[in-house]
Amino acid sequence: MMKHQAVPVKVYAAVFGALLALTITTVAVSRLELGEYNFIAAMTIAVIKGSLVVMFFMDVRRATSRTKLFVGAGFFWMAILLVFLLSDYLSRGWLPSPRWL
Amino acid sequence: MADSEAVLAAHEPGLRHHFDDSAQQFESSTLGMWVFLVTEIMFFGGMFGAYTVYRNLYRDAFASTSRFMNLPIGAINTGVLICSSFTMVLAVRSAQLDRKRALIVFLILTLLLGCVFLGLKYVEYHEKWVDHHIPGPGFHYADSRYFHQAQILFFLYFAMTGMHAIHMIVGVGLLTTLIAMAARNRFSGAWYTPVEMIGLYWHFVDIVWIFLFPLLYLVGHT
Numbered sequence: 001m002m003k004h005q006a007v008p009v010k011v012y013a014a015v016f017g018a019l020l021a022l023t024i025t026t027v028a029v030s031r032l033e034l035g036e037y038n039f040i041a042a043m044t045i046a047v048i049k050g051s052l053v054v055m056f057f058m059d060v061r062r063a064t065s066r067t068k069l070f071v072g073a074g075f076f077w078m079a080i081l082l083v084f085l086l087s088d089y090l091s092r093g094w095l096p097s098p099r100w101l
Numbered sequence: 102m103a104d105s106e107a108v109l110a111a112h113e114p115g116l117r118h119h120f121d122d123s124a125q126q127f128e129s130s131t132l133g134m135w136v137f138l139v140t141e142i143m144f145f146g147g148m149f150g151a152y153t154v155y156r157n158l159y160r161d162a163f164a165s166t167s168r169f170m171n172l173p174i175g176a177i178n179t180g181v182l183i184c185s186s187f188t189m190v191l192a193v194r195s196a197q198l199d200r201k202r203a204l205i206v207f208l209i210l211t212l213l214l215g216c217v218f219l220g221l222k223y224v225e226y227h228e229k230w231v232d233h234h235i236p237g238p239g240f241h242y243a244d245s246r247y248f249h250q251a252q253i254l255f256f257l258y259f260a261m262t263g264m265h266a267i268h269m270i271v272g273v274g275l276l277t278t279l280i281a282m283a284a285r286n287r288f289s290g291a292w293y294t295p296v297e298m299i300g301l302y303w304h305f306v307d308i309v310w311i312f313l314f315p316l317l318y319l320v321g322h323t
Contacts (some may be wrong), residue, residue, distance in 0.1 A: 006197045016187040023179050023314075027172070030319035042315035050308045057190045057304045067132050074139035078146045085150055089157045 004062055015056045022049050115292025127294060134298045138305050145309055148261050152316060155253050162250030166258075167320055169234060169243075174221050175318040179310065181221070185214035186307045193300045199290030205283045208296075211303065212276040215269055222266050235259070258317055265313060268306045275299045 026045040030038060055061045060071055113123045120126035156163045192207035233241035236252040236259070244251070279299055282288065288296060 004197070006194050009191070009194070012187065012190050012194070016183065019183045019186075020180060023176065023183065026315055026319065027176050030315070039320060042319050046312050046315050049311045053186060053304050053308050053311070057186050057307075058301050063131065064128055067128070067135055070132060070135045070139060074135070074142045077139075078142050078149075081146050081150050082153055085153055086157070089154055 004059070007056075007059075011056065015052050019049055019052060113291060114289060115294070123291065127297075130294050130298060131301075134301050138301065141305060145261075145264070148257070148264065149312070149316075152257050152261070155250075155257065156320070159247075159250040159253065162247035163254050164320060165244055165247055166251050166254045167318065169232065170258075170318045171225050171228060172318050174225050175314055178218050178221050179314045181214050181218050182307045182310050185211050185218070186304050188214065189300050189303045193293075193296055196288055196293035196296040197290060201283065201286065201288070204288065204293075204296070205280060208276055208280045208283060212273060212280065215273045215276065219266060219269055219273070222262065222269075229255070229259075261313055262317070265306065265309050268309070272299075272303050272306055275302065 022045050026042055029041045029045070032038070034041065054071070060068060063071070116123050116126060120129065188207045188210040192204055192211060195201075195203035195207055229235055233239050234255050236256045240248075240252055240255075242248050242251045276299065279296060282295065
């Protein structure tokens with residue numbers, strides 16, 4: 001009746017193992033002195049983990065294009081929020097204040 | 102008319118008359134659930150946005166708070182939530198395959214793991230209370246330079262983990278409903294939409310924690 005075949009347990013188990021391994025990795029990496037790269041590494045691992053959950057556990061990889069569009073739009077708008085915020089806050093002080101200010 | 106509806110119902114249990122078939126009905130439910138989850142992304146997005154702004158303004162203060170976070174509990178809770186997502190996905194799979202006993206077992210396991218998470222969260226909040234790390238008049242901070250700025254981080258900590266915990270409590274309620282429905286034999290391999298939808302919700306709450314954990318516990322830990 002449903003369009004989708006049940007996914008083999010070993011696929012879910014592999015994703016589960018990967019998520020646990022990435023959690024241990026992110027804690028281990030946070031112990032290293034990498035400066036700004038600590039933050040970049042932590043966020044990269046979080047994005048990978050989130051994508052695994054979205055694609056496999058939430059089954060977006062087998063969803064219809066319409067559902068994928070809505071999911072993509074949600075995360076894209078979140079990206080707009082953060083990128084535009086940062087484009088303001090990070091770029092402050094890059095240029096000297098104009099003399100007329 | 103009544104006869105044809107009876108025939109349809111016999112063929113596709115759970116199918117509402119305004120849908121062509123179960124596949125279309127299922128896709129509509131999935132899309133609707135995702136529209137709701139997108140509003141949730143926006144909702145948590147606002148708080149992640151606030152975190153981003155204040156972390157950029159008060160980087161050193163935020164980094165200094167990490168050592169007052171309970172990293173072992175945070176890491177264990179991350180593992181607990183990942184385990185609960187795994188049992189949830191196995192519950193959905195059991196529903197797909199019409200394995201009624203396995204469905205109930207996996208739903209109960211998911212519920213229990215959710216309760217473990219909330220229990221550990223309680224221990225953490227209590228610790229913050231004892232250490233005077235709750236923003237407000239009673240706030241104390243070891244490094245007096247960051248007295249005001251650290252309060253902003255702890256405010257964000259309680260706002261973000263608190264909203265996440267409220268979502269967990271809602272999820273526990275939803276799972277209890279699912280278990281009751283499954284026990285009354287309401288689901289079959291042909292119709293198990295609530296299991297799938299609450300599964301999406303549960304995984305979404307897991308994803309929020311996947312981002313909260315590094316931002317609150319790991320940043321500046323060295």
